[in-house]
Amino acid sequence: MTTRSLFLLPGDGIGPETMAEVAKLIDHMNAKEGAGFVTDQGLVGGSAYDAHGEAISDADMDKAMAADAVLFGAVGGPKWDDVPYEQRPEAGLLRLRKDMALFANLRPAICYPALADASSLKRDVIEGLDILIVRELTGGVYFGEPKEITDLGNGQKRGVDTQVYDTFEIERIAGVAFELARTRSNKVCSMEKRNVMKSGVLWNEVVTATHAAHYADVELTHMLADAGGMQLVRWPKQFDVIVTDNLFGDMLSDVAAMLTGSLGMLPSASLGAPDPATGKRKALYEPVHGSAPDIAGKGIANPIAMIASFAMCLRYSFAMIDEAVRIEAAVAKVLDDGLRTGDIMGDGARPVSTAEMGDAIVAAYAAG
Numbered sequence: 127m128t129t130r131s132l133f134l135l136p137g138d139g140i141g142p143e144t145m146a147e148v149a150k151l152i153d154h155m156n157a158k159e160g161a162g163f164v165t166d167q168g169l170v171g172g173s174a175y176d177a178h179g180e181a182i183s184d185a186d187m188d189k190a191m192a193a194d195a196v197l198f199g200a201v202g203g204p205k206w207d208d209v210p211y212e213q214r215p216e217a218g219l220l221r222l223r224k225d226m227a228l229f230a231n232l233r234p235a236i237c238y239p240a241l242a243d244a245s246s247l248k249r250d251v252i253e254g255l256d257i258l259i260v261r262e263l264t265g266g267v268y269f270g271e272p273k274e275i276t277d278l279g280n281g282q283k284r285g286v287d288t289q290v291y292d293t294f295e296i297e298r299i300a301g302v303a304f305e306l307a308r309t310r311s312n313k314v315c316s317m318e319k320r321n322v323m324k325s326g327v328l329w330n331e332v333v334t335a336t337h338a339a340h341y342a343d344v345e346l347t348h349m350l351a352d353a354g355g356m357q358l359v360r361w362p363k364q365f366d367v368i369v370t371d372n373l374f375g376d377m378l379s380d381v382a383a384m385l386t387g388s389l390g391m392l393p394s395a396s397l398g399a400p401d402p403a404t405g406k407r408k409a410l411y412e413p414v415h416g417s418a419p420d421i422a423g424k425g426i427a428n429p430i431a432m433i434a435s436f437a438m439c440l441r442y443s444f445a446m447i448d449e450a451v452r453i454e455a456a457v458a459k460v461l462d463d464g465l466r467t468g469d470i471m472g473d474g475a476r477p478v479s480t481a482e483m484g485d486a487i488v489a490a491y492a493a494g
């Protein structure tokens with residue numbers, strides 16, 4: 127029987143509460159469908175700091191590196207505000223991203239029909255929306271050197287960040303975008319600012335060359351990133367896959383996310399390079415939201431972002447497309463049935479708990 131290894135890092139705050147609902151789905155799929163998931167669990171963030179003085183232990187780091195995929199909840203909270211910088215909860219996530227070399231961040235923006243009226247945009251603009259932002263995650267202006275504040279000696283200081291991209295970094299993120307597009311509507315829009323940035327000129331050249339060499343079957347367009355931001359809110363359905371750099375991707379993915387709904391709904395995936403021997407990519411799946419200390423421990427967090435992250439895991443790490451689609455359909459079904467956690471409620475409805483929402487999604491999945 128196939129075994130599929132998952133390393134679970136629930137983390138802090140609502141992380142363990144939402145991960146518990148994914149665990150129900152995993153148990154169901156193992157028991158009823160012979161899915162063969164083998165899970166192990168570790169500590170990350172503040173809870174790891176409390177246990178062994180660092181945001182993730184070397185032992186757990188090794189397990190994350192060895193697993194087929196990592197499911198990550200959330201980290202942080204006021205309890206750890208005064209922890210030394212190197213050990214702060216976020217350091218656990220940053221180390222995972224760095225050591226696993228997760229250079230491709232995937233953020234889908236999907237409109238669930240039942241929530242179309244909760245958007246700040248008109249229903250016809252977002253109904254049926256299904257786009258994917260592919261953001262470069264390990265390069266660009268967040269990491270480029272020099273990165274410093276210098277004293278100019280005349281009462282002035284200078285803050286410097288440096289946007290740097292090498293050919294291979296652009297090639298590999300473009301490759302991810304084109305390959306994903308082939309599994310969707312076969313369209314990629316690349317966004318940069320070639321009109322004012324040298325790195326944008328190179329980005330445009332390399333994406334164009336990668337397309338011509340390996341992905342000519344995919345429709346490729348280019349857009350300046352600021353115009354892209356406008357088009358995302360004007361008519362987002364014109365896009366399928368958007369590929370862009372770390373900085374523009376940070377902003378554009380937040381814009382795209384908010385077209386459709388609450389933080390409690392939004393999944394993400396972060397992928398590394400394929401292993402030359404097996405072709406498998408290291409991968410980490412996590413909701414976009416944080417540990418939500420204001421509602422932690424109350425059993426009212428929305429588990430959909432975590433469950434949808436697991437669906438992405440099935441799709442991208444295990445090619446379990448049918449199961450991923452069924453989970454997403456189960457989420458749509460319970461929303462159609464009127465189930466809402468507090469964060470996505472309209473006026474007057476009674477909110478369900480985290481566990482009630484999770485149980486309903488497992489039941490809808492089992493029936494679907």
Ligand code: NAI
Pocket residue numbers: 140199200201202203204219389390391412414415416417418419420421426427428429431467469
């Ligand atoms: P947050 O995402 O934790 O919460 C923002 C607001 O959205 C809160 O009102 C929260 O109750 C609500 N919310 C978030 N997820 C929800 C869910 N699943 N269901 C219902 N409501 C939800 O962001 P915030 O408050 O800025 O940060 C809280 C802590 O989380 C901080 O320590 C921060 O550093 C950390 N954080 C961690 C992240 C991660 O682990 N990847 C990402 C963002 C923040």
Ligand code: MG
Pocket residue numbers: 376377380
């Ligand atoms: Mg952001």
